[in-house]
Amino acid sequence: MIKVILWDVDGTLLDFKKSESCSIKNAFRVFSLGECSDDTVKVYSDINQSCWEMLERGELTKEQTLIVRFEKFFDKLGIKNVSPREFCSVYENGIADTTAFIDGAYDTVSSLKGKYKQYIVTNGAYSVQTERLKMSGLDKIFDGVFISDEVGYEKPSPFFFDYVIKHIDNVSLDEILIVGDSLTSDIKGGNNMGIKTCLFSPKPLVYDKNEYKINYVISSLDEIVSVLEKG
Ligand SMILES: [Mg+2]
Known part of the structure; x- marks a missing residue:
């Protein structure tokens, strides 16, 4: 029987894509780079995704990841007169200020409060993630929050999860x-x-069944209730 739920944040409870888009567009205005189209946001988004995957594979440090994604993005767009580091700082502040929920997220986790122990497990910058959880009100629902910056390891490292599980009693x-x-x-x-x-996957996803062992797939968050009944 399931007693403890570990929740990812970005793309699972909070709509990171929406925050990302708002914040990139805002940073373009701040640095007078002109209008940033949705297509340009998509270019950034793909680069960002590939940089985080490099981090997950241990090819970049967290600090490098944050800056390198903007270096690559600027290279691609031919932007030369803006510091990736300064742009990153404006972008991160923007992300922290934008809260957009995935459909049903707040209601789902609130309805499970008290019935299950629920924890946040997220990769990301400590200050940004803490601020977003506070702004969204999610911080009050959870029994604890584990942010990779603080833990010292990123998901999917076993060291990350080892730390998390050691800090949860009696499970x-x-x-x-x-x-x-x-x-x-x-x-x-x-x-x-x-x-x-x-796996929370709003759209059907093809994956390698030898590589990933997935017990349940849900396409909307409220389906978690029936998963827990089975689990
Ligand atoms: Mg995610």
Whole structure:
């Protein structure tokens, strides 16, 4: 029986894409780079995604990831007169100020409060993630928050999950479920640790069944209730 739920944040509870888009567009205005189209946001978004995957594979440090994504983005757009570091700082502040929920997120986690222990497990910058959780009111619902910056390791590292599980009292591995939208960080991390996994995938996703062991797939967050009844 599931007693503990580990929730990913970005793309699972909070709509990171929406925050990302608002914040990139705002940073373009701040640095007088002209209008930033949705297509340009998409270019950034893909670069950002690939940089975070490099971080997950241990090819970049967190500090490098934050800056390198903007260096690559500026290279691609031919922007030469703006510091990636300064742009990053404006962008990160913007992200912290924007809260957009994934449909049903707040109601779902509120309805489970008290019935299950719920924790946040997120990769990301400590100050940004803390601020977003506070702004969204999610911080009051959860029994604890684990941010990779503070833990010292990123998902999917077993060291990250080892730290998390050591800080949760009286629970065995088969009583823990991780819910997240990422195969490479959430599902792989859960598999590394031997806990149950639930992929949140609003759109159907094809994946390698030898590479990832997924116990449940949900396309909307309220489906988690029936997963927990089965679990
Ligand atoms: Mg995610």
